[in-house]
Amino acid sequence: MSLKPIFTRTPGLKTTPTSYCPGCGHGVAHRLMAEAIVELGARGRTIAVAPVGCAVYGYDYWNFDTTEAAHGRTPAVATAIKRVLPDRMVISYQGDGDLASIGLAEIMHAANRGERITVIFINNTNYGMTGGQMAPTTLAGQITTTTPYGRNVDETGHPLKIAELLAALPGVKYSARGALHKPGLIRKAKSYILNALKIQEANLGFSIVELLSSCPANWGLTPVKAVEHLEKVMTPVFPLGVFKDETPGQEG
Ligand SMILES: Cc1ncc(C[n+]2csc(CCOP(=O)(O)OP(=O)(O)O)c2C)c(N)n1
Numbered sequence: 001m002s003l004k005p006i007f008t009r010t011p012g013l014k015t016t017p018t019s020y021c022p023g024c025g026h027g028v029a030h031r032l033m034a035e036a037i038v039e040l041g042a043r044g045r046t047i048a049v050a051p052v053g054c055a056v057y058g059y060d061y062w063n064f065d066t067t068e069a070a071h072g073r074t075p076a077v078a079t080a081i082k083r084v085l086p087d088r089m090v091i092s093y094q095g096d097g098d099l100a101s102i103g104l105a106e107i108m109h110a111a112n113r114g115e116r117i118t119v120i121f122i123n124n125t126n127y128g129m130t131g132g133q134m135a136p137t138t139l140a141g142q143i144t145t146t147t148p149y150g151r152n153v154d155e156t157g158h159p160l161k162i163a164e165l166l167a168a169l170p171g172v173k174y175s176a177r178g179a180l181h182k183p184g185l186i187r188k189a190k191s192y193i194l195n196a197l198k199i200q201e202a203n204l205g206f207s208i209v210e211l212l213s214s215c216p217a218n219w220g221l222t223p224v225k226a227v228e229h230l231e232k233v234m235t236p237v238f239p240l241g242v243f244k245d246e247t248p249g250q251e252g
Contacts, residue, residue, distance in 0.1 A: 012038040014063045023223025025180035025213025026054050026122060029093075030061050032190045033120055036197055037064060037089065046089040047081050049074040051103070053095035054129045055122065072103020075110035078117045089200060092119045097127035100136040100160045107166070114171025114205040118196045121162060121208060123177075124215035125234065132218030136160040139237055144218075159237055163210040167243035174199045174207035176242040179235065181214060181227045192242070199247060212238055 009015075012034025020027045037046050048066045050058040051074045059066040069077040074092040082090040092110075099107050099121050110117065126144050127133040133146040137159050141150040167175035174196050178189030189211055196207035212234055216226035 010035045010038050012043055012063050013061055016060050019057060019060070020054065021215075021217040023214050023216035023226050024054070024128075025124065025211065025215075026057075027061075028180045028186060029120060029122055029189075029211050029213065030058060032186065032193055033091065033093070034062055034064075036190060036193045037091075039194065040089070040197055040201065042089040042197070042201075045087060046091065047085070048091045048093055049078045049081070050093045051095075051098045052129070053098050053127070055093050055095050055098070056129070058093055072098050072101070072106055074098075075103065075106040075115070075117070075119070079110055079113075079115045082115060082117050086116070086203075089197060090117045091197075092117055094119065094121055095128065095135075096121070096123045096125065096137040096162075097130075097133070097135040100162055104136070107162075108169075111166045111172050111206045111208070112169045114173075116200055116203055117206060118193075118200045119206075119208040120193065120196075121210040122213050123162070123210055123238065124213045124218075125159070126215055126218050128215050128218055132215070137162075137238075139234065143220075161238065163208065163238075163243050166206075166208055169206075171206050172208065172244060173205035173246040174242075175210075175244040176208075177210040177212065177238060177240050179212040179230065179240055181212070181230045185240070188240075195242075195245065195247065202247070204246065210238075212240075 046064040078092040163177040176192040199207040214226040
């Protein structure tokens, strides 16, 4: 009897063992991105740009061209690459401290200019790599190393809803928010990434997929409790879905 494989590791990933913390969503996001690129036949012409933060390890895992940028600056580097090499699939992969804090101006202007790049945005509600400081996405009342009494929104503002904000800009042709804590949602997240990359393939404009991700090490939770937190506490603040899809034929 010949056995049929039911799962094959995507060639879009190297065989490097993961260094991410147990329960972290980055590895799942890396895989979805790699699978989507391979499915679109784009592995040989993809250039990913990753900044500092846990995203910086992307080059260890992705089996396609990857380069680095300073904190928050991947949209600028990705813009340059795409303008010089317009036939490449250019992906900016960023954390929330990176994209929504130090790099907020970069992302806003790249999106507003309608750059033909795709952004994968990992929202884990804190600065993960540096030990769990408050990010613009930190939830009201959330305890972080810089908000030991919980985030006070009167002092530090409300969690920034990037997918909704960017959807309001005319240069943005696709904006969606998915999550990485359940198999069904992971499949959905991959479909969002595929849609976003197809927007770039069609040269339509800027596309972004925000992905809610666990950060058990910095949330002070076990991976299982972190999944519950993501589902019950984080998702109501950051609703999942497609906020803009201007693929011809399905504007919404
Ligand atoms: C210009 C600059 N400022 C600050 C730092 C320190 N730093 C490294 S990673 C990081 C936080 C990244 O957090 P986030 O973007 O949320 O990504 P995560 O690690 O949570 O995935 C910071 C502040 C740096 N490397 N460069």
